[in-house]
Amino acid sequence: MPTTPSSYVTTRVSGTGSRYDRVGGESAILARAVDGGRVGRECVTFPSMPSLDVVSDDIYASKSGLISEIGGMSHRAMVMDRLHETAYQTSSIGNSLGSPLSGTSETVSSLTAGDVRGLLTNLRGDDVVVVGTGSGEHDRLVDDAQGDGTAASGGGEAGQAGDVTRGDIRERVGDLIRYDSHGTATVALAFAGASHADPKAMPLALMRAVLGSYATSDGLGKNIASSMCQEVADHGLASSISAFNLSYSDAGLFGVVMTAPDNKLDDLLWYVMPNLVRLAHGISDEELARAKLALKASICSAYDGDIVSGETMATQIQTIGRVMSLAEALVRVDALTMADIKATAGEVINDQDHALAAIGGIHELPDYNWIRRHSYMLRY
Structure with missing residues (x-):
């Protein structure tokens, strides 16, 4: 989205964090596909208004970069992944907040562009929030959000996290x-x-x-x-x-x-x-x-x-x-x-x-x- 120097757009997509990943690492690949994208355990945040159809058939570069990041994880990041794994052991969809934040080397290696697109097809309209700050115009922000395909049309339903267990x-x-x-x-x-x-x-x-x-x-x-x-x-x-x-x-x-x-x-x-x-x-x-x-x-x-x-x-x-x-x-x-x-x-x-x-x-x-x-x- 073209903006003036004093206007900023934040797009937050929920339902794409690790708790909804079916294979593991899809949300991290999605974040890497857009410059500046940041993955969370329940969302991906972009400092812009990208089209969600950003994943090409050739995702080898993104996969290689993500595998390198996983291999270089700090012990603190690793232990927080492990903590979520032991705290959230049950889920109605098979995976939960216990999934590794960026997936594992094995799951990322097996990912295809179809896996990431499949993640996006489960999004609902209220899974996507676009916020404009600064001197931008509200009507223009709405038009761009609708025109760029940022609003999701999928019919997926949110899963539920398991309880903290011993x-x-x-x-x-x-x-x-x-x-x-x-x-x-x-x-x-x-x-x-x-x-x-x-x-x-x-x-x-x-x-x-x-x-x-x-x-x-x-x-x-x-x-x-x-x-x-x-x-x-x-x-x-x-x-x-x-x-x-x-x-x-x-x-x-x-x-x-x-x-x-x-x-x-x-x-x-x-x-x-x-x-x-x-x-x-x-x-x-x-x-x-x-x-x-x-x-x-x-x-x-x-x-x-x-x-x-x-x-x-x-x-x-x-x-x-x-x-x-x-x-x-x-x-x-x-x-x-x-x-x-x-x-x-x-x-x-x-x-x-x-x-x-x-x-x-x-x-x-x-x-x-x-x-x-x-x-x-x-x-x-």
């Missing part, structure tokens, strides 16, 4: 991800979170800000604000640790991902688990105030500029059905109380099953029962 990938796939020769391990631990439209979504986002993130490369050391990260830094337990809160259309994951020396995993979990459980029993007023400021800064960054605000609006339209203004989002953060945090953490973390994935030297990683036992406080 699972430990380390035990389920054994030595496929255990490397005793590695001096470090990357571990992801998660609980069932909330969907985009769930009332728990905002409290979980605030809980993520409370836990924060830390990396030795930051240079902050134990002077970092987060209590959990202070303890990790003070005892030298991990080179990096960060909380995450992932929301999807009807599911979510909340937890932490960390990279640590192989001989400090037991100590690391000893400090991480109480900090997670502590959210269900109350944090200090100072921590709550700091987390609110951090969350509001993160929200403001999602509205900072035409391009990022277009992505934010497209996501909101497809997930909550409307655009939430920046003012409303900030008011919602200010309205959160300690009781909201405790209630949400009590429902999500306290005495709840978890999903776990780990890659590397994991011989000292506590087992499922140890972590499950430390998901609640034992009081006498």
Whole structure:
């Protein structure tokens, strides 16, 4: 779509993420077919208004590039794929959010242009959202969206994600991800979170800000604000640790991902688990105030500029059905109380099953029962 220098278009196509891929990797190929396309677990986002019929019969270049990316994945990206695999093991369509984000080398190698086109034929009209920001004209945007074939006409129906189930990938796939020769391990631990439209979504986002993130490369050391990260830094337990809160259309994951020396995993979990459980029993007023400021800064960054605000609006339209203004989002953060945090953490973390994935030297990683036992406080 031709645009003026100060106008931007964001196209978000849901129903094409890994949870809907029948073979594996179709959505990633689709993203590569359009310059700047970005694949998510439930969508593909384009910084333009492309025709969805972009896949030619010759997709060898896209496949080769994607296979190279898969081969060079970081341990963090790999462990997050594994975490989704163990958390979402059931689905009405056979695949789910547990599918690898970009497929596997084997599935991508077997892909054909017909597989990708088949993915697109299942799209419905409301699977495609086109958002214009900047100085563009609304009527022109509508005409171009209809004329370029961006509006989908398929009649596919959305699948459903499975529930978070008890699972430990380390035990389920054994030595496929255990490397005793590695001096470090990357571990992801998660609980069932909330969907985009769930009332728990905002409290979980605030809980993520409370836990924060830390990396030795930051240079902050134990002077970092987060209590959990202070303890990790003070005892030298991990080179990096960060909380995450992932929301999807009807599911979510909340937890932490960390990279640590192989001989400090037991100590690391000893400090991480109480900090997670502590959210269900109350944090200090100072921590709550700091987390609110951090969350509001993160929200403001999602509205900072035409391009990022277009992505934010497209996501909101497809997930909550409307655009939430920046003012409303900030008011919602200010309205959160300690009781909201405790209630949400009590429902999500306290005495709840978890999903776990780990890659590397994991011989000292506590087992499922140890972590499950430390998901609640034992009081006498």
